[in-house]
Amino acid sequence: MYAMVLDSPGAPLRSDERTEAPRPGPQEISIEIRACGVCRTDLHIVDGELAHPKLPLIPGHEIVGRVASVGSEVSGYRRGDLVGVPWLAWTCGECAYCRAGRENLCDRARFTGYDVDGGFAQFTVADARFVLPIPSRWEDVEAAPLLCAGLIGYRALRLSGGGKRVGFYGFGAAAHIAVQVALYRGQSVYAFTRPDDTHGQQFARSLGAQWAGGSDERPPEPLDAALIFAPVGPLVPAALAATAKGGTVVCAGIHMSDIPAFPYDVLWGERIVRSVANLTRKDGEEFFAMAEAARVRTVTTPFPLAGANEALDRLRDGLLEGAAVLVP
Numbered sequence: 056m057y058a059m060v061l062d063s064p065g066a067p068l069r070s071d072e073r074t075e076a077p078r079p080g081p082q083e084i085s086i087e088i089r090a091c092g093v094c095r096t097d098l099h100i101v102d103g104e105l106a107h108p109k110l111p112l113i114p115g116h117e118i119v120g121r122v123a124s125v126g127s128e129v130s131g132y133r134r135g136d137l138v139g140v141p142w143l144a145w146t147c148g149e150c151a152y153c154r155a156g157r158e159n160l161c162d163r164a165r166f167t168g169y170d171v172d173g174g175f176a177q178f179t180v181a182d183a184r185f186v187l188p189i190p191s192r193w194e195d196v197e198a199a200p201l202l203c204a205g206l207i208g209y210r211a212l213r214l215s216g217g218g219k220r221v222g223f224y225g226f227g228a229a230a231h232i233a234v235q236v237a238l239y240r241g242q243s244v245y246a247f248t249r250p251d252d253t254h255g256q257q258f259a260r261s262l263g264a265q266w267a268g269g270s271d272e273r274p275p276e277p278l279d280a281a282l283i284f285a286p287v288g289p290l291v292p293a294a295l296a297a298t299a300k301g302g303t304v305v306c307a308g309i310h311m312s313d314i315p316a317f318p319y320d321v322l323w324g325e326r327i328v329r330s331v332a333n334l335t336r337k338d339g340e341e342f343f344a345m346a347e348a349a350r351v352r353t354v355t356t357p358f359p360l361a362g363a364n365e366a367l368d369r370l371r372d373g374l375l376e377g378a379a380v381l382v383p
C-alpha cells in the first residue's frame with residue numbers, strides 16, 4: 056500500500072510503499088480509502104506545533120472509504136459499506152469525562168492521524184465503535200471535509216449560545232460548512248477574513264453571509280456569538296470587541312498563537328470566551344443528520360495522495376478556497 060508518512064515534525068511528508076495493508080484487530084474494520092481531507096490540525100502536527108505525535112505517522116483524520124474487511128467482534132458493518140473516520144479514534148469509557156458523556160475530553164483519548172495512523176494512505180484500520188456511516192448524499196471527496204471541519208464547526212456553533220448574529224473569523228474549510236448550518240438554523244452570518252482578502256469575502260457572501268469584511272473591521276451590528284477558526288490569538292480580543300453583552304467567543308482550533316493582553320472592558324458584560332476540544336460520537340450523529348437536512352455542500356480542491364505536501368503548503372499559505380482533499 057502507498058502512504059504519505061511524517062518521520063519528524065518540520066520535514067515534508069515522505070512517500071512510502073508498503074507490502075501489506077494494515078490488518079484489523081477484533082474490534083476494528085479495515086477501510087479502502089476513497090478520499091481524505093487535509094485539516095489545519097494536520098498542518099499543526101506536520102509543523103511541530105502539536106507535541107508528541109506517534110512517529111513515524113500517517114496523518115489525516117477526515118477519512119472516507121469503503122469497508123474492506125471487519126474484525127471478528129465487529130457488528131453493524133459489512134464489506135462495501137461507506138464509512139467515515141473522524142479525529143476521535145478511541146476513548147477509555149472509564150474516566151470521569153467518559154462517564155459524564157464528555158468523551159471529547161477523555162483523559163486517555165487517542166486521535167486519528169496523531170496517536171494512531173490516519174488517512175493519507177490507500178488503506179487504514181479504525182475501531183468500528185468510533186466510525187461514522189456516511190449518507191449517500193455526498194460524493195466521496197465532498198464528504199471528506201465534513202469529518203472534521205464540519206464536525207468541529209458544528210460543535211463550535213452548538214456551544215456558541217444560539218444567538219441570531221454569528222461572526223466567523225477565518226473563512227476556510229470549517230467556516231464554509233458551519234455557515235450553511237447556521238443559515239439553516241435561521242441565524243445571520245458575518246464573515247471576517249484577512250483584511251485584504253476580498254476574494255474570501257466574496258466567497259463568504261456567495262454562501263449567504265449578510266456582511267463580509269476584514270478581521271480589523273467592526274460588523275455593522277454587534278454579534279451575539281463569534282467563532283474563531285484561524286489560529287491567530289489577536290482575533291480573541293477583536294472578536295470580543297465585536298460581540299454584544301452576554302455574547303460568546305468560541306476558539307475552535309486545536310492550536311492558537313498567544314492571545315495578547317486586552318482591557319477588561321471588552322470582556323465585561325458577561326461575555327464568555329471558551330474553546331472547543333475534539334468531538335463526541337453524538338456530535339457526529341447529530342451533525343450528519345443536520346448536514347443532510349440543511350443540504351450542506353462542500354467546496355473542495357482535490358489533490359493526488361502524492362500531492363499531500365503541496366496541499367499542506369497551500370493550506371499554510373492561505374491559498375485554498377474551501378478544503379483540500381487527497382484522493383488515493
Ligand SMILES: [Zn+2]
Binds near residue numbers: 150151153154161
Ligand atoms: Zn475516558
Ligand SMILES: [Zn+2]
Binds near residue numbers: 116142
Ligand atoms: Zn481536523
